[in-house]
Amino acid sequence: MNPTNADAAARVYEELLTRVGEANPRPRIEPVRRLAELAGTPQLSYPVIQVAGTNGKTSTSRAIESLLRAHGLRTGLFTSPHLVDFTERFQLDGEPIDGELLASAWDELRLPLEVVDAELEAAGHGPITFFEALAVLAYAAFADAPIEVAVIEVGMGGEWDATNIADARVAVFTPIDLDHTAILGRDVETIARTKAGIVKPGSAVVTAEQHPDALAELEAAAERAGSRFVVQGRDFRLIEDRVAVGGRQIEFVGLSGRPYDPAFVPLFGRHQAENVTLAVAAVEAFFGAERPVPEEVLDEGLGQLTSPGRLQLIGTDPVIYVDAAHNPHGAEALARAVAESFSFEELALVVGVLEEKDAFGLLRALAPIAHRVTVTPVESPRSIDPTALREVAEDAIPDTPVEVADSLPEALDEARAWAARGEGRAVLVVGSVLLAGEAIAHARSEEWGIA
Template identity: 80%
Template sequence: MSPLPLPGAGAGAERSDAAAESVYQELLERVGEANPRPRIEPVRRLAELAGSPQLSFPVIQVAGTNGKTSTSRAIESLLRAYGLRTGLFTSPHLVDFSERFQIDGEPISGEALASAWDELRAPLAVADAELAESGQGPITFFEALAVLAFSAFADAPVEVGVIEVGMGGEWDATNIVDAQVAVFTPIGLDHTEFLGPDIASIARTKAGIVKDGATVVTADQDPDALAEIEAAAAEHGATLVVQGRDFRLVEDRLAVGGRQIDVVGLSGRAYPPAYVPLFGSHQAQNAALAIAAVEAFFGADRPLPGEVLDEGLGQLTSPGRLQLIGTDPIVYVDAAHNPHGAAALVRAVEESFQFEELALVVGILGEKDAAGVLAALAPIAHRVTLTRVDSPRSADPSDLLSVAAESIPDTPIEIADSLPEALDEARAWAARAEGRAVLVAGSVVLAGEAIEFARAEGWGTK
């Protein structure tokens, strides 16, 4: 088959966007991704009916609580710099649905996505009918989404897929792949209503992505999480490599617009200093993990060529992660939505910027640990505006007020009915004095809203 077309411009781009949006709207008629079903066989059956596209290319699969998307993007970028045609599947999207499916570093075209969706219609109808006959619910949004991604990547065709786990691992819809490399970013508490009440339970579920004979590459972990990953590796005869033991980030220095890192890889080779154009020491850790994952894919005794490292990391982007969306005044957005992610965000701001005062615009989904997120953000907050996320799952800003007052004491806290109102107020405050800036955080959905609003308002950034 011919390669998938990349997004065009003008009327063609509008048609492509409309085609992708049409697919998205059909998917939204299914049970949403916020309500996963702990099952895997229906997804496997749907893929089987579609020709098992997930088996047509090798896979690196990425699980964890924080840093999954950034690490996945770094892995994909390094593989692309190596000359491979890549497919990258991440969730959720920030603005455009097609962001979830990347072919060679670009969002898939709407036409290609619609074509893959048309091919999936008949298998979906059969799978839904079989599930109804057995008394089960139909294929969900994310179950269909994952098989759609695999089908699109097989059609491209890609030479390697980098697949971010949606939630958990063992029963996540992406886990029908036969990943030869399983990557674990730091595991913490999140989605406890689905994954379990403690880190050990959550890690046990996430470790379900380990396959027989695979290579397991893990970040530095909480001891309880590492024990579960070690147990899964042993059960499946997998090779386990651990950050700090088998590969390591030797040095991480602040650089203009990002970090400069020194890494010792799986072969024991010390790489020359490499530039990572992302903010925060956590992004340096993500980059080191990505390097080890790509080494594992090609073979631990094969260090990456220097030009691959430089190009792969140098071209890296991570939308929604301390992304600049406005310059007059300065406005950043970050998708941090749990205490661990919020703490990493605070460290990145403190390390990378010298704002005299920072206004936070915060919206949080109702099921999240709002008190933990707000407490983690407290060290950088000089003013807080609470607002609603554009989601039925949003926490009511009025309900967050007492939580915020306790978590961020002695700080002005206001409520705005909408994100545009919150941004208008925060930007007006920031414009009144030198050294002030605005940061939007608390939800991936809110981050996407802010990016889209900034584009519509013409704030002067991409």
């Protein structure tokens, strides 16, 4: 991004940061609808595929977008949070949005924001939040581009998430598990009920395999909406998944019932193979379930697929990977992916976790692949203190050395020095999306030449 575009995007981000942050969502949707209405209802300008769930949302969203782009459609992709650059959240045709285009859409949103903020204040409610404004900005910027289809990742939950002002043609659900329990509920059933709020009348509902309680909630929502309901493992399925150089070789059956030819996916872990299978079914549902994705489109769409922050290589001397896994379910998938995809003799974890997360569960899930751990703070006021995190790590991964660092650069220096002292050693940074972004930015600043 050139300096002018970067400055324009930075201005938008700085102004958004004056609003209540996305870690503190408000369970409401009407003010967002009102804001979008005053902005010209941009979310109705193009068809939408909406993606909700607990883990795999971003990877699945990126796969859907890549397949749609390979079909020749002009695409918009909205994901959150960003890793390094704010414009990562808004992708046009697979690239971060132009900063000036984003700033133009933001400037047009100023007056509607002032009106809605004033209305909310008069009613005794808080103003539009960071994420509420962000979601409407995404819809508006995509309308201005313009695009032909949007893939929209839900921020948190579903029913009252700010992205849910669109009438999605396809509602996609990745695996639902416990996360954000203080806000979404303390059991899978309650969480799934909230996420099911993205199902709209007449839409297609495409879901990954789910816990029975979650599946029941999604199916009930689809029935109420008169939506077709298709489930991975029943209506479409992954039939073969093998480790390949640089990723996976997969075979699957889509909604048409037709097996696809073997396809290469340049991502690590069986969970990514499952995500891709889900994404293909979502694209089939978008175009009409009886119409398989053409093989040449599949090859192009999957071949160009990336998933930043998901087992992303950021250094080679020594080998350093980063992963944004931040809950036990995601950490379990990560541990399996590392074990089956790599042959490290020893692996050092650099771990930072936010206070609202299940640090013990996350670390316990990573125990099978950990040979040493360095805990570090995340650059956030919500970070768990590293001294406290060390105690959690010692309980979760007993008989494993645990070191404390005062910062991520210090933690990386310590872990890299350890890795350089032995053959077959590597480093994995994990525990938070924010930490993953910090690690990628640090690798770039140090010119490790990969990130």
